[in-house]
Ligand code: ADP
């Protein structure tokens with residue numbers, strides 16, 4: 001049985017439709033991340049699941065029961081926001097216990113639940129402090145603690161790490177993942193950060209302008225994106241897109257790129273791509289599909305524009321035709337802008353997209 005189901009969910013604000021019929025099944029205890037650029041409707045979808053926002057059309061259910069008409073407090077869902085909205089005058093303990101007190105949970109059970117959550121979140125020492133005596137990361141933990149003690153059916157997170165500095169964000173990301181491994185629950189997590197989506201999700205839902213572009217495991221959306229939008233959104237540095245043409249005959253189908261670069265199409269893909277011959281297509285190459293050339297056959301030798309040494313690897317920026325391209329190689333020193341860099345291209349990994357529809361071929 002699905003933990004949370006959305007069927008044809010539409011949201012209009014006045015005449016402005018911002019969510020255009022979303023269908024999504026989230027399994028019991030699954031960790032799903034909704035990711036997409038700002039304004040694509042992530043928060044609106046989450047707020048509709050929580051009951052904080054009416055839905056214009058469609059159906060939302062949890063555990064198989066339609067909850068369209070249920071008030072937020074009756075949905076057994078806890079939401080953690082970007083701004084933690086803690087009660088400033090209450091201690092950490094009472095911030096966490098307050099909701100349970102309102103529900104008239106017996107005091108002994110409240111203590112047990114708060115302490116259990118505080119242990120998981122490593123905030124046992126902070127229970128007597130007030131929010132203003134806490135760091136941003138600690139406050140975020142308390143906000144999560146407040147959700148955990150309620151033991152809801154579903155956790156909703158709306159960009160919970162956005163206000164934290166980069167280091168803390170990475171730490172808390174790991175904490176949230178551990179949390180899901182420790183406390184089995186259904187989580188719907190919203191972020192605009194593709195790294196958070198990749199690292200946290202069991203399944204990623206990529207949204208664009210109120211429509212689901214693709215649903216899949218991190219591996220699927222990274223390695224088998226079904227559109228240029230998904231391919232460009234997931235992964236950093238972003239996938240390179242080079243306009244080109246499919247040429248040649250069946251036996252030696254090839255990609256003709258600017259600068260007279262010709263890349264043979266791998267044998268196992270020739271049959272599939274043959275139907276697109278003489279069509280304008282877009283070649284998608286992730287930065288790691290380039291490697292320092294030795295004896296491989298698909299070799300280019302561009303002049304380097306910019307070098308970015310990252311320690312663990314090096315990024316080289318250059319142009320193919322008028323397209324800026326970035327390659328990621330193992331750490332490499334001793335090269336300067338203007339030098340030629342012999343690179344092989346791993347065409348077995350390449351993606352091809354329709355230049356018009358931007359969908360994968
Ligand atoms: P995201 O969380 O992905 O950044 P939102 O769900 O907040 O996006 O917003 C989606 C779209 O809906 C945006 O265009 C936003 O301006 C609009 N929107 C959100 N809330 C309201 C509202 N209360 N009234 C009118 N428009 C809204």
Ligand code: MG
Pocket residue numbers: 042043044
């Ligand atoms: Mg939002």
